[in-house]
Amino acid sequence: MTFSPLVGAYPLSRPRRLRQSGWVRDLVAEHHLSVSDLIWPIFVHDKDVARDPIRSLEGVDRLSIAEAVKEAREAYALGIPALALFPNIDPSLRNDDATAAYDPDGLIARTCRAIKSAVPEIGLIVDVALDPFTSHGHDGILSNGRIHNEKTIEILTRQALVQAEAGADVLAPSDMMDGRIGEIRKALEAQGLTDKLILSYAAKYASAFYGPFRDAVGTSALKGDKKTYQMDSANTDEALREVAMDLQEGADMVMVKPGLPYLDIVQRVSETFKVPTFVYQVSGEYAMIKAAVNAGFMDHDKGVFETLLAFKRAGASGVLTYFAKYVAEKLAR
Numbered sequence: 136m137t138f139s140p141l142v143g144a145y146p147l148s149r150p151r152r153l154r155q156s157g158w159v160r161d162l163v164a165e166h167h168l169s170v171s172d173l174i175w176p177i178f179v180h181d182k183d184v185a186r187d188p189i190r191s192l193e194g195v196d197r198l199s200i201a202e203a204v205k206e207a208r209e210a211y212a213l214g215i216p217a218l219a220l221f222p223n224i225d226p227s228l229r230n231d232d233a234t235a236a237y238d239p240d241g242l243i244a245r246t247c248r249a250i251k252s253a254v255p256e257i258g259l260i261v262d263v264a265l266d267p268f269t270s271h272g273h274d275g276i277l278s279n280g281r282i283h284n285e286k287t288i289e290i291l292t293r294q295a296l297v298q299a300e301a302g303a304d305v306l307a308p309s310d311m312m313d314g315r316i317g318e319i320r321k322a323l324e325a326q327g328l329t330d331k332l333i334l335s336y337a338a339k340y341a342s343a344f345y346g347p348f349r350d351a352v353g354t355s356a357l358k359g360d361k362k363t364y365q366m367d368s369a370n371t372d373e374a375l376r377e378v379a380m381d382l383q384e385g386a387d388m389v390m391v392k393p394g395l396p397y398l399d400i401v402q403r404v405s406e407t408f409k410v411p412t413f414v415y416q417v418s419g420e421y422a423m424i425k426a427a428v429n430a431g432f433m434d435h436d437k438g439v440f441e442t443l444l445a446f447k448r449a450g451a452s453g454v455l456t457y458f459a460k461y462v463a464e465k466l467a468r
């Protein structure tokens with residue numbers, strides 16, 4: 136930006152003139168949040184109850200399939216473009232090889248079919264990752280104590296195909312294995328599933344902010360961390376390499392995750408690649424806002440809207456947020 140001849144000096148220029156009342160602030164606002172920016176992550180479970188509250192995520196429940204269909208209808212009526220589905224399956228179905236991940240009658244496949252037949256117009260994004268299906272809670276197959284890249288990709292590819300056949304519109308690999316986008320894309324093409332979108336969690340950091348999510352999908356027992364596959368929070372150039380590779384391998388859209396602590400990454404990715412760039416306001420960010428509000432340190436709605444607008448400012452095309460339905464209702468009023 137070059138300034139000199141265009142910006143007058145005080146008092147000819149008084150920036151406060153543009154802030155004096157609501158109508159002019161609205162008129163000159165550079166960024167806007169709208170319902171079409173929102174992706175709503177929901178948790179489904181295979182228990183017999185309609186809704187099961189998640190202790191660490193106030194106001195978020197695990198849903199039965201029937202309840203998820205109801206929520207999908209409401210989300211669609213509110214104008215939310217897409218849902219992101221995450222499963223909590225019975226621990227007895229989890230094993231070292233994550234075989235439930237590619238069960239054509241598994242929880243996610245059944246949920247996709249149910250939502251797609253009831254609300255065909257809403258976008259369905261599914262998580263391609265093994266952690267809800269492994270007995271240990273890692274996103275991959277262990278071999279001699281290490282996550283084995285190629286063995287994991289083999290299972291991820293089978294999972295993605297099952298999800299795509301079940302009606303998922305967008306496959307969203309969140310596992311951070313090398314080369315998985317290319318293999319999944321190849322498999323989709325081979326099946327003639329050429330319209331399926333891939334939203335790659337391209338820059339996903341090993342983060343302390345995923346705690347409540349692990350409670351939600353039932354992987355809190357995870358030992359150790361995910362630092363051998365998720366990114367080191369010290370790095371930014373590496374995020375650009377990850378995004379470049381995933382785009383070359385056939386990703387249509389990319390994601391940065393978590394959100395607020397990684398706004399610089401959102402900005403660099405969106406400016407560098409000019410491709411649809413999404414950001415995930417993760418569970419720990421949500422829980423942190425709720426905790427501050429409950430302690431009386433923050434106004435709920437102001438905190439929520441300010442953080443979501445920050446993502447837009449940084450260049451995000453849209454935001455995955457547990458606040459999506461709440462915000463959509465607010466925006467509709």
Ligand code: PBG
Nearest residue numbers: 264266309344345348417418419
């Ligand atoms: C795992 C996955 C995680 C999240 C989405 N997919 C957690 C992890 O990597 O351990 C986190 C989302 C959130 O915290 O809201 N495949």
